[in-house]
């Protein structure tokens with residue numbers, strides 16, 4: 020439980036953390052001694068190294084977690100909660116250095132993305148710290164001569180596998196409730212974003228008993244898969260692609276353990292002809308996550324706009340995106356940073372080419388890539404709007420995870436509702452209208468885990484978050500998420516006769 024006394028710059032941090040997992044209360048190298056590079060996507064320069072985790076590291080981490088969890092579970096729930104609230108205070112105090120490290124390794128702009136995300140982490144720990152006392156059971160009126168009750172028990176060791184797009188927030192949504200409920204966690208960070216998450220685990224270990232919160236870096240098949248398969252891992256919580264989600268579900272089926280999967284989306288945003296247009300345009304900007312290069316599971320990547328207002332809508336959205344500054348993620352002036360990795364860059368470009376080739380589709384390229392020579396190799400992509408693309412086109416059906424928006428005209432409400440629901444995904448949806456009747460009807464009929472009317476805010480601690488259809492299984496971020504996904508309910512019957 021050493022204290023980190025002075026604030027470190029992102030460069031100091033990357034250097035000090037390089038080549039390490041965090042297991043059993045300390046930074047440790049991979050068993051193999053191997054590492055892989057961490058690259059700043061804005062310059063292409065290597066900023067550090069990550070420990071290359073394999074099954075051997077998974078074994079060490081899970082054993083440490085299993086041992087620590089026994090004592091952790093015995094601690095009164097509210098005492099655990101108080102420790103989580105103390106973690107939050109330290110996370111808050113170090114939020115700026117965490118944010119800068121995140122911006123450096125992921126290319127997410129500091130002002131618009133990395134700093135707000137770092138703040139959410141502390142908020143999430145406060146939220147679940149306070150909820151630890153709500154791990155209550157019930158008494159059941161089963162028989163007057165039998166005292167029948169239920170109690171919530173931790174599962175044991177939870178494996179948490181992270182993506183790179185919002186790694187801090189998504190890690191917090193997983194580990195804060197798992198820890199509050201008395202579990203120990205072994206996190207596997209995303210290969211593209213290992214450092215800021217590692218720093219967070221280091222900080223909370225200043226407060227938590229050693230072994231309760233551990234993190235490994237490494238690749239999916241070599242490090243994630245053995246974590247899922249480990250016999251002492253009793254639950255896996257995952258955010259990432261549908262393909263990997265299916266793989267994890269199959270692996271979990273072998274062990275018959277519970278899983279939570281958050282697998283992305285292709286979320287519709289419907290703008291009716293009576294909508295407040297300026298508010299809807301602002302909602303489109305935040306909903307599409309233009310400041311995060313569209314790298315969001317809930318991105319409003321299919322915008323259905325009434326044909327009578329589509330030209331004005333597209334013009335206004337374009338003007339606003341054009342006014343956004345793309346550039347150095349660590350510069351306060353920057354609105355839009357970079358795509359995460361060369362592979363993702365290629366993928367986004369291939370979808371853009373696909374849409375561009377479609378006859379009758381208007382392609383708008385917005386904002387401007389930085390001209391500064393320092394960013395020559397930066398993974399900057401101009402946000403693209405495809406106006407008039409069909410809802411059945413691959414660009415409108417598949418999750419691109421990049422700054423590519425389809426703006427699709429519609430004529431009437433029934434038709435647009437059908438199109439909005441015609442998707443393999445079901446994570447989020449929004450409708451913009453002044454009609455309470457239409458809004459209410461849409462909330463009932465839109466097939467999504469989260470439906471919003473006249474706004475487009477992101478997932479929040481306290482509100483259940485998770486999708487239907489191929490968007491996943493289970494909920495995160497709420498009280499029920501902690502109770503249903505990180506505990507099991509034991510029934511106890513005491514014969515009083």
Ligand code: ADP
Pocket residue numbers: 180181182183207208209210237238239240242243244247258259260261263264266267
């Ligand atoms: P992406 O397409 O961005 O790589 P993935 O869903 O593959 O998205 O990755 C999300 C997370 O899942 C990452 O931490 C990755 O390492 C991990 N992962 C990938 N493949 C596997 C696997 N077979 N088993 C466990 N974890 C995996």
Ligand code: MG
Pocket residue numbers: 239263
């Ligand atoms: Mg992958």
